[in-house]
Amino acid sequence: MSIILDISKVDMVFPTPKGDFTALKGVDLQIKKGEFISLIGHSGCGKSTVLNIVACIHKATMGGVILNNKEVTEPGPERAVVFQNHSLLPWLTAYQNIELAVKQVFKNKMSKTEMKEWIEHNLRLVHMDHARDKRPDEISGGMKQRIGIARALAMKPEILLMDEPFGALDALTRAHMQDSLMEIQQKLNNTVIMITHDVDEAVLLSDRIVMMTNGPAATIGEILDVNLPHPRNRLALAEDVEYNRLRSAVLTFLYEKQRKVEVIPKVEATESKQKTSDVA
Amino acid sequence: MTALMSKKIVGIAPMNRNKMIMSFIAEKTQALILPLVGICCFMLLWSFTASSIDTSLGKFPGPSAVATQVVNLIDEHNAERNKEDAFYIRQDQRNEMRQAKDPSYQAKVRAYTGKETFLDQIVTSVVTVLSGFLLAAVIAIPLGIAIGLSKNLNTAINPIIQIFKPVSPLAWLPLVTMVVSAVYVSPEPMFAKSFITSLITVTLCSIWPMVINTSFGVVSMNQDWVNVSQVLSLPKLVHIQKIVLPASIPAIFTGMRMSLGIAWMVLIAAEMLAQNPGLGKFVWDEFQNGSSQSLSRIMTAVFVIGLIGYLLDLAMLQLQRALSWDKSSAQR
Ligand SMILES: Nc1ncnc2c1ncn2[C@@H]1O[C@H](COP(=O)(O)OP(=O)(O)O)[C@@H](O)[C@H]1O
Ligand SMILES: [Mg+2]
Numbered sequence: 001m002s003i004i005l006d007i008s009k010v011d012m013v014f015p016t017p018k019g020d021f022t023a024l025k026g027v028d029l030q031i032k033k034g035e036f037i038s039l040i041g042h043s044g045c046g047k048s049t050v051l052n053i054v055a056c057i058h059k060a061t062m063g064g065v066i067l068n069n070k071e072v073t074e075p076g077p078e079r080a081v082v083f084q085n086h087s088l089l090p091w092l093t094a095y096q097n098i099e100l101a102v103k104q105v106f107k108n109k110m111s112k113t114e115m116k117e118w119i120e121h122n123l124r125l126v127h128m129d130h131a132r133d134k135r136p137d138e139i140s141g142g143m144k145q146r147i148g149i150a151r152a153l154a155m156k157p158e159i160l161l162m163d164e165p166f167g168a169l170d171a172l173t174r175a176h177m178q179d180s181l182m183e184i185q186q187k188l189n190n191t192v193i194m195i196t197h198d199v200d201e202a203v204l205l206s207d208r209i210v211m212m213t214n215g216p217a218a219t220i221g222e223i224l225d226v227n228l229p230h231p232r233n234r235l236a237l238a239e240d241v242e243y244n245r246l247r248s249a250v251l252t253f254l255y256e257k258q259r260k261v262e263v264i265p266k267v268e269a270t271e272s273k274q275k276t277s278d279v280a
Numbered sequence: 281m282t283a284l285m286s287k288k289i290v291g292i293a294p295m296n297r298n299k300m301i302m303s304f305i306a307e308k309t310q311a312l313i314l315p316l317v318g319i320c321c322f323m324l325l326w327s328f329t330a331s332s333i334d335t336s337l338g339k340f341p342g343p344s345a346v347a348t349q350v351v352n353l354i355d356e357h358n359a360e361r362n363k364e365d366a367f368y369i370r371q372d373q374r375n376e377m378r379q380a381k382d383p384s385y386q387a388k389v390r391a392y393t394g395k396e397t398f399l400d401q402i403v404t405s406v407v408t409v410l411s412g413f414l415l416a417a418v419i420a421i422p423l424g425i426a427i428g429l430s431k432n433l434n435t436a437i438n439p440i441i442q443i444f445k446p447v448s449p450l451a452w453l454p455l456v457t458m459v460v461s462a463v464y465v466s467p468e469p470m471f472a473k474s475f476i477t478s479l480i481t482v483t484l485c486s487i488w489p490m491v492i493n494t495s496f497g498v499v500s501m502n503q504d505w506v507n508v509s510q511v512l513s514l515p516k517l518v519h520i521q522k523i524v525l526p527a528s529i530p531a532i533f534t535g536m537r538m539s540l541g542i543a544w545m546v547l548i549a550a551e552m553l554a555q556n557p558g559l560g561k562f563v564w565d566e567f568q569n570g571s572s573q574s575l576s577r578i579m580t581a582v583f584v585i586g587l588i589g590y591l592l593d594l595a596m597l598q599l600q601r602a603l604s605w606d607k608s609s610a611q612r
Binding site: 055057074075076077079080081083085087089090091100101104105135155 | 504507512514529605
């Protein structure tokens with residue numbers, strides 16, 4: 001498959017009152033069409049910064065982002081973003097939030113009825129058609145995040161960027177959302193970059209897991225190929241040898257090679273190898 | 281047996297249920313009774329203090345004197361209206377008679393020039409304050425948004441705002457009066473000069489809180505919403521209309537309520553000083569008049585001014601509840 005997105009030798013330096021802060025150094029990653037990439041690393045290492053550079057919300061100090069052989073310099077709907085805290089507009093209903101995006105992206109390409117159908121189709125896709133006319137403060141966190149995903153999908157992006165989309169949700173809702181996302185991905189086969197701090201989530205959803213070293217001057221430490229067949233089932237995989245090998249590979253990277261000494265004590269770190277899978 | 285039954289139905293503790301009902305009643309009565317108690321205490325204190333203050337115009341007016349004046353002022357208003365009606369009837373009769381005698385006679389219609397009553401002054405003041413406030417809002421909200429969006433514009437304009445914001449209406453008034461007299465010259469003016477003067481003074485004083493709050497609302501807008509707008513590549517105008525304006529609505533309303541309060545205070549002062557029609561002029565005229573009733577009429581005006589100020593604020597709050605998406609900011 002062809003390379004759709006090339007993150008090419010990106011450095012990011014933030015000017016701060018205390019002098020320049022090098023957040024990223026030499027981040028280099030090529031992504032194929034239809035690939036699902038997870039970006040994992042300790043909090044504060046620079047995952048969001050990478051995503052924001054791809055979205056062009058930040059401009060890289062060195063290097064650049066090439067989408068379909070063309071460098072991108074401005075944000076655009078072909079790189080739709082699902083933000084961590086849903087970022088729905090609170091004065092609009094679920095339908096209107098998606099409508100704002102659809103109207104902007106397809107203003108000359110779709111008729112009014114086509115738009116309406118397309119918005120409703122996307123609401124159905126995330127199982128939110130019943131919350132069509134609800135405002136964000138009337139629905140739960142998981143529902144908001146679903147609508148955020150529907151809004152991003154409705155832009156028909158070349159590449160979908162998700163910044164810890166399920167980070168703020170409780171474990172059960174999160175599992176539910178992951179299943180939904182797998183189901184959608186099965187249908188649409190989007191190219192996705194998803195930031196996560198959940199090891200299980202990364203292994204369950206991804207084709208490749210990109211592990212980042214700790215900052216400052218963070219970069220890509222290792223890349224892990226996940227060759228588990230689709231569709232994946234979390235219960236079946238729990239006993240799977242390959243799944244557990246991948247899982248412990250990620251945990252080893254995070255808790256041994258890139259251990260955050262000051263944050264996570266040693267005892268807890270070895271314990272979490274077996275039990276927990278949350279990093280941040 | 282029945283006692284046992286009822287005990288079962290009500291649950292474990294009838295004592296608790298009674299307590300709940302009691303506390304519910306207590307809550308409701310508190311909301312009603314406490315303000316009444318407050319008002320009664322104030323009335324007592326007021327009439328007691330009033331009776332012990334002697335002025336050159338007689339005793340300081342107490343509650344009963346004010347109550348009498350309320351009736352008086354309404355009666356005077358009705359009397360004046362009757363006089364006006366009578367004037368027009370007489371004029372019509374006269375004209376008809378002359379036309380009957382001489383068909384070529386051109387009827388003369390003159391307007392009644394009676395004294396403005398207290399109620400007329402109230403209407404004048406309310407119309408003026410709302411006009412001045414609306415003019416201020418029409419200027420302040422776009423300006424506030426522009427300042428909020430552009431750091432450079434903010435840096436350029438901020439010193440001017442900070443200097444003009446604390447200026448008292450009394451300082452503006454002479455300037456405004458002179459400028460209006462010089463500039464607003466037309467053979468058939470649509471509005472009275474005094475109205476324009478009051479209106480501009482109100483606008484000049486009430487514009488700043490709206491500018492400052494609007495720009496604050498824009499600046500402190502959630503960065504996520506800006507990012508959404510960027511990802512969608514919304515054009516500038518759509519961005520302002522669909523993101524910036526709704527996002528800053530709560531702050532805009534905060535500013536509007538502050539401004540309307542200031543506008544009302546400023547207007548009364550301006551009317552007093554400039555002798556422009558309105559409640560301020562009523563107060564000043566009564567003060568100059570110096571009759572035995574003057575003080576109680578002024579006191580009545582004070583209450584009316586306060587009441588209208590309160591009602592204006594309530595109306596604004598109601599508007600905010602209806603229009604703002606952020607219900608929590610529209611509580612009180
Ligand atoms: N606008 C900014 N200015 C200065 N420093 C920043 C800015 N944004 C992020 N950083 C710094 O860059 C590093 C990476 O941040 P971020 O990408 O948000 O981490 P992550 O998403 O992995 O938790 C952090 O140390 C953060 O303090
Ligand atoms: Mg982050």
